[in-house]
Amino acid sequence: MRISLCLSFLLYAILGFSQISESDLLQKEKNRLENLKNVLLDADGSEFNKSTALELRSMVDADDDGMDDDWELANGLDPTDNRDAWTDKDGDAIKNMFEFQLSTDPNSPLDPVTTNYNPDTDDFNSLIQSGLGSILVLKMSEGVYTSENTTSFAETDSRIMIQGGWNSDFTEHNPDKYITRFVGDGTDEILYLSSLTEAENDLETYILILEGFEIEQGGSTFGNINFITWGVENAVFVVYDVISSNSATHGMTFHHWSGSHGKVFLVNSEFSGNASHGFRNQTTSESTGDWKFYNITLSRNGSDGNPGFRSFTINSEVNLDATNIIAINNLGSSNLNLGDTYTGTIRHSNFVFSDISDTEMTHENSIQQNPQFINPPGGDYTLGNTSPCIDSGVDIGLPFAGSAPDMGAHELGDIMSFNNNIDLAGINFTLVSNLIEQGQDIEVVCDFDQKVRSIQLQIYDAQGRQVKSSALDKRTKRQNISNSFLPGTYLMQVYVNGSLLSAQQFIIF
Numbered sequence: 001m002r003i004s005l006c007l008s009f010l011l012y013a014i015l016g017f018s019q020i021s022e023s024d025l026l027q028k029e030k031n032r033l034e035n036l037k038n039v040l041l042d043a044d045g046s047e048f049n050k051s052t053a054l055e056l057r058s059m060v061d062a063d064d065d066g067m068d069d070d071w072e073l074a075n076g077l078d079p080t081d082n083r084d085a086w087t088d089k090d091g092d093a094i095k096n097m098f099e100f101q102l103s104t105d106p107n108s109p110l111d112p113v114t115t116n117y118n119p120d121t122d123d124f125n126s127l128i129q130s131g132l133g134s135i136l137v138l139k140m141s142e143g144v145y146t147s148e149n150t151t152s153f154a155e156t157d158s159r160i161m162i163q164g165g166w167n168s169d170f171t172e173h174n175p176d177k178y179i180t181r182f183v184g185d186g187t188d189e190i191l192y193l194s195s196l197t198e199a200e201n202d203l204e205t206y207i208l209i210l211e212g213f214e215i216e217q218g219g220s221t222f223g224n225i226n227f228i229t230w231g232v233e234n235a236v237f238v239v240y241d242v243i244s245s246n247s248a249t250h251g252m253t254f255h256h257w258s259g260s261h262g263k264v265f266l267v268n269s270e271f272s273g274n275a276s277h278g279f280r281n282q283t284t285s286e287s288t289g290d291w292k293f294y295n296i297t298l299s300r301n302g303s304d305g306n307p308g309f310r311s312f313t314i315n316s317e318v319n320l321d322a323t324n325i326i327a328i329n330n331l332g333s334s335n336l337n338l339g340d341t342y343t344g345t346i347r348h349s350n351f352v353f354s355d356i357s358d359t360e361m362t363h364e365n366s367i368q369q370n371p372q373f374i375n376p377p378g379g380d381y382t383l384g385n386t387s388p389c390i391d392s393g394v395d396i397g398l399p400f401a402g403s404a405p406d407m408g409a410h411e412l413g414d415i416m417s418f419n420n421n422i423d424l425a426g427i428n429f430t431l432v433s434n435l436i437e438q439g440q441d442i443e444v445v446c447d448f449d450q451k452v453r454s455i456q457l458q459i460y461d462a463q464g465r466q467v468k469s470s471a472l473d474k475r476t477k478r479q480n481i482s483n484s485f486l487p488g489t490y491l492m493q494v495y496v497n498g499s500l501l502s503a504q505q506f507i508i509f
């Protein structure tokens with residue numbers, strides 16, 4: 001609690017600059033967060049519902065990485081760094097952001113319990129059905145899976161993840177090496193998941209996560225994949241590292257109907273060579289959409305005259321963050337055709353031959369150049385060595401190669417990933433002086449030879465109020481923090497990758 005932090009300060013002042021143990025500091029940090037919650041509750045009086053307050057607070061996602069602050073802090077992640085969403089802290093091949101959506105433990109490789117699909121003994125449709133109403137993580141190994149037409153209706157909260165890209169004995173996950181491919185027979189959608197359409201049944205959460213496979217030749221109304229939510233409060237659709245192609249109809253479709261609140265993450269995925277839309281959406285009847293399209297390749301769709309991406313938005317609001325996407329040479333009416341109730345930003349993207357129809361989207365740092373795909377007619381949308389899309393994207397937290405991310409679904413080069421299992425003992429932090437004249441810089445130096453994602457410096461005054469937060473420059477391993485603090489005693493806490501490393505007292509005179 002703040003009071004205890006304040007008392008601790010007095011105690012430290014009496015005892016001098018004694019070393020504070022790490023467990024003490026962790027406990028203090030927990031107390032501080034608990035106190036923040038209490039302050040929130042107190043401020044709103046007795047009528048304020050405690051669970052509502054906690055829920056409100058838990059919905060804060062300061063770094064916009066899809067994981068709430070509370071959950072990140074409770075699990076040793078960094079609520080100020082979006083790069084931890086796309087790493088796998090406990091090495092169970094389920095990325096932290098997926099663990100958040102699944103409500104599983106990002107620090108335990110035993111959670112979630114997963115199911116390995118065996119095509120000789122398992123019925124795909126039955127397996128998906130069995131996961132409705134709970135959590136299902138279905139792993140699939142390399143190979144071609146034909147006619148897996150699946151239609152499922154969820155009646156209760158469901159969290160489904162289908163993960164391709166495993167080797168045959170499920171000991172190694174690498175979707176680039178172990179290709180998992182669904183091939184439909186052109187008559188039905190290959191995956192069709194919906195919440196019940198007569199939904200008076202209070203479905204709060206419906207989550208579908210698809211990772212690491214190729215899918216083609218689904219049929220009927222919606223193409224390869226269809227995900228429908230009807231009045232679902234927390235409707236989440238994640239498509240990561242998927243290639244969707246269909247020479248008969250659409251790549252995929254998602255719908256948010258009747259007051260659904262949809263979060264959509266289309267990431268590192270390619271929608272190409274679909275005869276109709278690469279992907280399409282309807283958001284209707286007081287629904288909302290919060291969409292992130294990151295590193296998408298959308299090309300050569302719509303030979304039937306339709307746009308590459310088409311959305312119908314009726315009496316609803318959608319906010320779209322489209323970043324590092326290549327939407328080029330779609331063959332129909334346009335690359336993107338958005339409804340008229342969109343807001344959002346298109347950033348660092350490539351729209352060659354484009355006519356984006358939208359009303360309120362803003363554009364930043366986009367280019368219009370030939371991306372130099374290797375062989376689009378042959379289905380190869382990787383970038384040529386001299387592509388203008390190489391290193392011209394912006395860092396939105398995904399691992400990348402080179403000086404900056406590429407645009408599009410296929411990053412060229414060796415991708416650096418960030419180490420979550422960092423050795424805090426190998427990092428030395430020094431406050432150059434702990435007696436600092438008012439107005440002089442506070443100088444800090446760090447020494448480490450590991451790959452560190454973030455070092456955050458937080459300064460608290462003697463009342464336990466945070467007065468400054470600053471990120472250490474990892475390149476120079478130094479930081480000069482200007483100060484206009486009043487004379488007094490202060491505490492600097494140092495967080496590495498979101499974990500507390502140490503705390504140092506200093507005095508401004």
Ligand SMILES: [Ca+2]
Binds near residue numbers: 062063065068072079
């Ligand atoms: Ca977050």
Ligand SMILES: [Ca+2]
Binds near residue numbers: 063065
């Ligand atoms: Ca984060």
Ligand SMILES: [Ca+2]
Binds near residue numbers: 091092093094095096
């Ligand atoms: Ca994990």
Ligand SMILES: [Ca+2]
Binds near residue numbers: 090099104106112
């Ligand atoms: Ca886990």
